[in-house]
Amino acid sequence: MVEAFMQEAVEMAIENVRAGRGGPFAALVVKDGEIVARGTNLVTSSQDPTAHAEVVAIRRACRSLNTFQLDDCDLYTSCEPCPMCLGAIYWARLHRVFYAGTREDAAAAGFDDHFIYDEIALSPADRHITMIPLMRDEAQRAFDAWTNHEGRIEY
Secondary structure: OHHHHHHHHHHHHHHHHHOOOOOOOEEEEEEOOEEEEEEEOOHHHHOOOOOOHHHHHHHHHHHHHOOOOOOOEEEEEEEOOOHHHHHHHHHHOOOEEEEEEOHHHHHHOOOOOHHHHHHHHOOHHHOOOOOOOOOHHHHHHHHHHHHHOOOOOOO
């Protein structure tokens, strides 16, 4: 069954390229042996740099299951997740991730995220894109509102 889900993800990635919808990436969210959501890379067709296959699949799974946490779900993706997708995977609290291609395979095809991994390790002041701290004390009011809100839903 595991291989069948991965095979579908890979085939979806190939079809996504052939159809001109985006890059060669696809993902499935599976719960209890059933596919609850599918996603393909839609970055260029949707003009959305966050429309990676994993993010699209996670968004659809959350809508389908009416939840923001997928801790009882697995993700099957045609390639090792990029830093953004990895963050989304952790925020969604997926149980497991199965991936086919590696980040090195993606880099060889022109999808090199190595510089982002490097940037994450740097302090904000040392990053390539200028990061300017501004009004930190004012921002604390939002955290205080959250901390004091009795109806907050922890995540």
